[in-house]
Amino acid sequence: MENNHVLVIGGGISGIASALELANGGLSVYLIEREATVGGYAASFCCKATDVCSNCSVCVVPQKIKEAVIHPQISLLTNSTVQKVSGEVGNFRVEITQKPQYISLERCIACGMCTEVCPTEPKAIYLPSAEAIPFSYILDERLCLRFKGEDCNLCQESCPTNAIDFKRKSKRQELSVGTIIVATGFEVFDAREIGSLGYSRYPNVLTGLDLERVFNREGSLKLPSNGKEPQNIAFIQCVGSRNEEHCYCSQVCCKYAMRFARLIKYQNPNAEVAIFYIDLQTAGKGFAEFYEECKESIRFIRGVPVEILEAHPGELEVKFENILEGKVNRELFDLVVLSVGMVPRKDSWDLARILGINLGDEGFFDTKPLDSTETNVEGLFLAGACQGPKDIPDSIAHGMAAAKRAMEVLVRCK
Numbered sequence: 577m578e579n580n581h582v583l584v585i586g587g588g589i590s591g592i593a594s595a596l597e598l599a600n601g602g603l604s605v606y607l608i609e610r611e612a613t614v615g616g617y618a619a620s621f622c623c624k625a626t627d628v629c630s631n632c633s634v635c636v637v638p639q640k641i642k643e644a645v646i647h648p649q650i651s652l653l654t655n656s657t658v659q660k661v662s663g664e665v666g667n668f669r670v671e672i673t674q675k676p677q678y679i680s681l682e683r684c685i686a687c688g689m690c691t692e693v694c695p696t697e698p699k700a701i702y703l704p705s706a707e708a709i710p711f712s713y714i715l716d717e718r719l720c721l722r723f724k725g726e727d728c729n730l731c732q733e734s735c736p737t738n739a740i741d742f743k744r745k746s747k748r749q750e751l752s753v754g755t756i757i758v759a760t761g762f763e764v765f766d767a768r769e770i771g772s773l774g775y776s777r778y779p780n781v782l783t784g785l786d787l788e789r790v791f792n793r794e795g796s797l798k799l800p801s802n803g804k805e806p807q808n809i810a811f812i813q814c815v816g817s818r819n820e821e822h823c824y825c826s827q828v829c830c831k832y833a834m835r836f837a838r839l840i841k842y843q844n845p846n847a848e849v850a851i852f853y854i855d856l857q858t859a860g861k862g863f864a865e866f867y868e869e870c871k872e873s874i875r876f877i878r879g880v881p882v883e884i885l886e887a888h889p890g891e892l893e894v895k896f897e898n899i900l901e902g903k904v905n906r907e908l909f910d911l912v913v914l915s916v917g918m919v920p921r922k923d924s925w926d927l928a929r930i931l932g933i934n935l936g937d938e939g940f941f942d943t944k945p946l947d948s949t950e951t952n953v954e955g956l957f958l959a960g961a962c963q964g965p966k967d968i969p970d971s972i973a974h975g976m977a978a979a980k981r982a983m984e985v986l987v988r989c990k
């Protein structure tokens with residue numbers, strides 16, 4: 577049977593790269609995303625340029641997202657997940673559930689009146705981010721008083737375009753596609769799992785993900801505890817990677833930490849920045865040179881921090897094993913950034929069961945030995961970080977490679 581439709585599961589940068597490659601090749605694509613907006617993690621990251629570009633690749637993301645959402649060959653379904661898959665290569669039938677979209681995308685003019693009148697804290701109705709695509713407010717059922725049985729309709733009354741409809745129900749639909757690309761990405765390691773590092777206990781202990789979002793929102797760094805500029809900052813590498821549970825290297829943490837360290841020094845040349853590491857991942861064109869430049873203004877300490885304590889309010893004491901000196905040292909900082917790594921999504925197992933694909937030892941989806949896009953199910957491919965840690969350029973390249981393989985299979989099925 578001839579089927580020119582491809583399903584891409586996951587609207588992060590790798591799924592978007594796959595969808596664009598397929599659509600530009602003349603195929604019709606269903607791009608489904610479980611959240612209300614597309615772009616995945618990379619859409620919430622910041623540019624790390626100083627007076628020169630630091631090649632973090634974050635700037636390529638918005639353009640690709642915009643291209644995908646307006647592409648006539650791509651049908652985007654947000655708030656959607658796969659429930660069931662049957663059939664085989666060339667003719668898969670896929671059952672999708674789309675959660676109710678209480679705010680009409682066509683009618684919402686993003687005026688913000690609904691958020692203003694919403695009585696809950698945090699707000700139950702809000703714009704996820706200034707760059708959100710699709711650009712519309714979302715309603716969180718877990719926070720909304722109406723879904724807790726109360727008679728509140730303040731947002732609906734305040735909406736000048738009647739965009740809010742509480743009666744909307746979830747929709748089920750069946751799609752018929754020839755091949756499927758899985759691009760469901762990763763999760764960030766939850767730093768609370770290492771209690772001794774004080775994340776979520778001390779306000780001035782942040783993660784790399786927090787830093788991405790703070791710089792993206794504010795453009796510079798302030799101490800969460802008092803809003804002042806930090807003067808003495810430590811980055812701790814390999815938090816949640818290269819341990820017994822996640823023994824692999826996350827590939828991206830050394831790079832984002834060094835780029836942030838440089839940006840912080842650029843914005844505040846008087847700040848002291850130190851990076852604690854086990855060993856450094858400096859592979860990639862030009863990165864070894866970037867590291868050499870970083871060494872001129874940033875301290876690199878080969879040591880494993882084992883504990884962070886708040887010595888006095890706003891003063892963090894980092895206790896670490898200095899590998900080179902072979903002893904335990906202590907140093908004081910006013911801000912500590914935990915460079916958290918990439919781990920498999922907790923729900924990977926559910927999707928693997930629905931699709932019939934295998935998980936590898938580390939919990940990412942598994943592939944055949946000689947092709948990092950091909951799964952054990954014919955016609956089903958992987959793209960991006962759901963297969964293992966990757967940065968943005970590698971996720972895009974992997975997404976495009978998966979699309980090429982999907983196209984070849986469709987041609988064979990004709």
Ligand SMILES: Cc1cc2nc3c(=O)[nH]c(=O)nc-3n(C[C@H](O)[C@H](O)[C@H](O)COP(=O)(O)OP(=O)(O)OC[C@H]3O[C@@H](n4cnc5c(N)ncnc54)[C@H](O)[C@@H]3O)c2cc1C
Nearest residue numbers: 586588589590610616617760761762785960961966967968
């Ligand atoms: C702290 C941190 C900083 C980083 N900084 C950089 C950097 O500066 N430069 C760089 O190049 N890389 C950076 N990276 C790496 C970058 O985040 C990844 O390369 C990129 O996000 C991978 O994209 P992806 O699409 O594969 O996965 P994701 O970004 O995880 O996107 C996956 C998408 O799939 C959706 N999804 C998941 N499950 C389902 C489902 N069942 N159904 C439908 N949709 C689903 C998700 O909601 C999400 O939108 C960083 C990573 C971290 C952790």
